[in-house]
Amino acid sequence: MAEARGRECEVAVVIVPLPAQGHLNQLLHLSCLISSYNITVSFLASPLHTRQAKARINGVHPHLLAKIHFHQIPLPDFPSPPPDRTSPTKFPSHLCPSFLATTAMRQPFADHVRHISTRYRRVVVVHDSMMSFVVQDVPSIPNAETYALNCISAFSLSYFAWKPTDSPPPPAAADLFAELPSFEGSVTDEIQQFTHLQYKALNHRSGDLYNTCRLIESPFLETLQIDAGNRKSWAIGPILPPNPSSKRHHKSLQWLDKHEPDSVLYISFGTTTTMCDEEIAELAKGLEQSKVKFLWVLREADKGNIFSGEPRRAVLPEGFEQRVEGVGLVVRDWAPQPEILAHPATGGFVSHCGWNSCIESIMMGVAMAAWPMHSDQPANAALVTRVLKTGLLVRPWSGDKEVVKASSIESVVRRLMASEEGDGLRSRAKEVGAAVQRAVQPGGASRLELDSFIAHITR
Known part of the structure; x- marks a missing residue:
């Protein structure tokens, strides 16, 4: 050298x-x-x-x-x-x-x-x-x-x-x-x-x-x-x-500062996913029923020009944000994902399994609930859940793209965040993350x- x-x-x-x-x-x-x-x-x-x-x-x-x-x-x-x-x-x-x-x-x-x-x-x-x-x-x-x-x-x-x-x-x-x-x-x-x-x-x-x-x-x-x-x-x-850090302390990080270690579920589906209205409604209902603390970045997929026009403001069930206040936070703008995953309060990650999100989650030692949507994401989900054993599937891959119901989402969220199975996944994820950091x-x-x-x- x-x-x-x-x-x-x-x-x-x-x-x-x-x-x-x-x-x-x-x-x-x-x-x-x-x-x-x-x-x-x-x-x-x-x-x-x-x-x-x-x-x-x-x-x-x-x-x-x-x-x-x-x-x-x-x-x-x-x-x-x-x-x-x-x-x-x-x-x-x-x-x-x-x-x-x-x-x-x-x-x-x-x-x-x-x-x-x-x-x-x-x-x-x-x-x-x-x-x-x-x-x-x-x-x-x-x-x-x-x-x-x-x-x-x-x-x-x-x-x-x-x-x-x-x-x-x-x-x-x-x-x-x-x-x-x-x-x-x-x-x-x-x-x-x-x-x-x-x-x-x-x-x-x-x-x-x-x-x-x-x-x-x-x-x-x-x-x-x-x-x-x-x-x-x-x-x-x-x-x-x-060690990702930013001088701009985003509101999501300020909110995470108020919560205990490993207590918050982070939800984000990346920049190539636009969830339909029915999917958003079922996810919101599942999160509310789970009683788990959550940080949900709810954004539309990127356009070819991300700076043109106003992005869609997704419609949540009436009164949802008021009902979950203090327990959940919905963020609709760009959020610093590596810093969120590195935050001590983040204990799980519901993800589409794009490789950026996977490798960030692996490195930060955060267990995942894998919800693949397209392209390489089903394979990445298999790597995380079956090879590395640092996550679980929201549902098996399905080409028919049926909407995942709130009851299934609630069950997976509880398994990841409030069970012995989830504790084991978190422990394994932290071990893998520490090795990758080294x-x-x-x-x-x-x-x-x-x-x-x-x-x-x-x-």
């Missing part, structure tokens, strides 16, 4: 995220990590998504963010249709236009990399694996190379790679893989087509990065490495600040892999 540091000024890193919040978040945190090695880092996105990433980043000291160069490439207009609020939750097809618009970035991105390649000994492009189409011209530049950051779990990736084949599943997940839905069965046709477009352009990369830790996903990382052959890979996650500290397994990646790109 000492030898590498002497040559870092000769290397520039360009970060290319997919314009979806969970992906923007991971890539911007990674930008801060790489820049902490005194390497020049550029974050390349549209002006709109650059603004979104900077506005929502949690737990990062401003001086780290100030070291990042933000290079912006305008995108064509991508009007988003409104989400469907009348039927049970499914993949938010209203995000598809912003994904497809990124294909227009290919030429200006290649021009940008060619330009900076004349100023540095090496240009290293780290891109979201779902932005492979945009970066596919990089291998034609003699002193440039690309690495894909995989923003979903190794378990999900190994499952999606295994599903179309006739090969036996990894021994660690033989039974689980047989139970899970195919990727095609849990996303829209538009997302499936966009994904296939990326995979066609993915073969030119020099290596892979994973936002996970070998302590929790070693068997699945090994499976992916076998498939990769000679291509290098590094498991550097969780890509998060180890992994990202200097000398830990994930930090050593990040050091190895930095040494490699500055070789």
Whole structure:
């Protein structure tokens, strides 16, 4: 590493995220990590998504963010249709236009990399694996190379790679893989087509990065490495600040300060889920009947442009917020999830099981009630509940998307927050979380892999 540091000024890193919040978040945190090695880092996105990433980043000291160069490439207009609020939750097809618009970035991105390649000994492009189409011209530049950051779990990736084949599943997940839905069965046709477009352009990369830790996903990382052959890979996650904190003390944190350790259930369904009115009503009723303290972040799924128009104010049952005052808090704006999960009062997490939420919950040692909605989420839920054993399912995965009734929600909430079973899950989650926290500290397994990646790109 000492030898590498002497040559870092000769290397520039360009970060290319997919314009979806969970992906923007991971890539911007990674930008801060790489820049902490005194390497020049550029974050390349549209002006709109650059603004979104900077506005929502949690737990990062401003001086780290100030070291990042933000290079912006305008995108064509991508009007988003409104989400469907009348039927049970499914993949938010209203995000598809912003994904497809990124294909227009290919030429200006290649021009940008060619330009900076004349100023540095090496240009290293780290891109979201779902932005492979945009970066596919990089291998034609003699002193440039690309690495894909995989923003979903190794378990999900190994499952999606295994599903179309006739090969036996990894021994660690033989039974689980047989139970899970195919990727095609849990996303829209538009997302499936966009994904296939990326995979066609993915073969030119020099290596892979994973936002996970070998302590929790070693068997699945090994499976992916076998498939990769000679291509290098590094498991550097969780890509998060180890001790998230913010100078802005959000009202949710002030409310949590008033409650005992492990007493509050946190509920959030991420940025790609819009619950229909019936789902919201059943969840509210189930929470009220459970008598458990809760913090519920109730937001609509992100639009392509999160800054345009007013978001829908979800309708709760009449008098609900008044009846649960002091016991529950409903938050309708953006909330600092890593800080909420790290708060001592948080004792459980009802989640859609997006990988950001999973890895944050795992790292903070919070047990989960898994409620997957689409895409990789059913696989992530299986990882949490069946492999890591740090959570329980709200319901088994179902393609018909029936609304979960209040009685079922009440039962799961009580199991997680007020039973011996829940106490055991919390104990297990804290053990796993402590191990993962050590992994990202200097000398830990994930930090050593990040050091190895930095040494490699500055070789």
